[in-house]
Amino acid sequence: MTKTMPDLQQSRDHRKIPIRKVGVKNISYPIVVQDKHRSLQHTVATVDMYVDLPHQFKGTHMSRFVEILNRHREQIALDRLEEILQEMRQKLGAETAHLRVEFPYFIDKAAPVSRARSLMEYTCEFDACLNGDQLDFVLGVKVPVTSLCPCSKELSQFGAHNQRSIMTVKVRYKEFIWIEDLVELIEQCGSSPLYALLKRADEKHVTEQAYQNPRFVEDMVREAYLRLAASENITWFSVEAENFESIHNHSAYAEVELDRRDTQHP
Numbered sequence: 001m002t003k004t005m006p007d008l009q010q011s012r013d014h015r016k017i018p019i020r021k022v023g024v025k026n027i028s029y030p031i032v033v034q035d036k037h038r039s040l041q042h043t044v045a046t047v048d049m050y051v052d053l054p055h056q057f058k059g060t061h062m063s064r065f066v067e068i069l070n071r072h073r074e075q076i077a078l079d080r081l082e083e084i085l086q087e088m089r090q091k092l093g094a095e096t097a098h099l100r101v102e103f104p105y106f107i108d109k110a111a112p113v114s115r116a117r118s119l120m121e122y123t124c125e126f127d128a129c130l131n132g133d134q135l136d137f138v139l140g141v142k143v144p145v146t147s148l149c150p151c152s153k154e155l156s157q158f159g160a161h162n163q164r165s166i167m168t169v170k171v172r173y174k175e176f177i178w179i180e181d182l183v184e185l186i187e188q189c190g191s192s193p194l195y196a197l198l199k200r201a202d203e204k205h206v207t208e209q210a211y212q213n214p215r216f217v218e219d220m221v222r223e224a225y226l227r228l229a230a231s232e233n234i235t236w237f238s239v240e241a242e243n244f245e246s247i248h249n250h251s252a253y254a255e256v257e258l259d260r261r262d263t264q265h266p
């Protein structure tokens with residue numbers, strides 16, 4: 001039946017414009033992530049899959065992306081991404097394949113005083129690209145923290161404004177990095193970490209901890225820079241901090257980046 005149907009995608013395009021990324025976006029799909037303490041964690045990701053398209057073709061074959069994803073069902077994990085990307089390149093006749101997987105990841109944390117345990121959610125991403133046989137992979141994690149304003153503390157007779165901040169860290173690395181370790185490193189860069197569950201004794205502790213540890217967005221990204229740059233394993237990183245200001249109707253924002261790849265591969 002399909003053989004007799006016209007294949008418009010395969011027909012020629014005459015505009016001579018190659019397309020860098022074309023494919024499917026926002027597929028909700030189950031994946032498996034390596035968990036530092038529980039071996040594996042099952043979660044549901046939002047998946048984007050793209051390839052490049054040479055100028056002479058009218059369209060890509062959208063159904064093949066979903067076919068590939070389903071061929072790897074229950075095995076979509078970090079160590080399978082390259083295989084999936086290779087299959088995308090091959091089945092879609094492309095030079096470059098992109099696979100972005102964004103997912104909620106849960107870490108079991110103990111509250112600082114009561115030690116009450118709770119699951120804290122972190123939004124993570126694997127962003128992988130295969131160009132020929134060159135694999136580029138970026139791990140990203142969004143880490144919410146508390147920040148307390150040093151200026152407000154200095155000026156005010158009582159209190160200081162403080163807010164929830166999101167620190168977004170992205171890394172390229174040589175040897176495997178646990179999401180848990182990245183989260184722990186970034187949590188040290190705000191005024192206080194966040195927890196899903198706090199009893200009263202914990203609430204007093206985190207409030208006082210934040211007051212004793214005021215941080216601008218600039219302090220937060222600089223602290224992260226120092227800690228990430230200290231690891232030889234990390235070849236590239238970027239860190240963003242966004243403070244959802246409690247006394248302004250806008251956010252304070254800062255970003256830093258370090259790229260060691262050029263010096264390693266001149």
Ligand SMILES: Nc1nc2c(ncn2[C@@H]2O[C@H](COP(=O)(O)OP(=O)(O)OP(=O)(O)O)[C@@H](O)[C@H]2O)c(=O)[nH]1
Pocket residue numbers: 002007009058059060061062063064
């Ligand atoms: N290329 C392209 N396809 C689209 C778009 N929107 C929907 N589609 C549909 O995606 C569907 C699947 O396309 P293909 O993968 O080429 O389907 P197919 O020809 O049955 O599959 P193959 O035999 O593997 O090529 C088609 O029905 C298209 O109409 C779009 O914006 N671009």
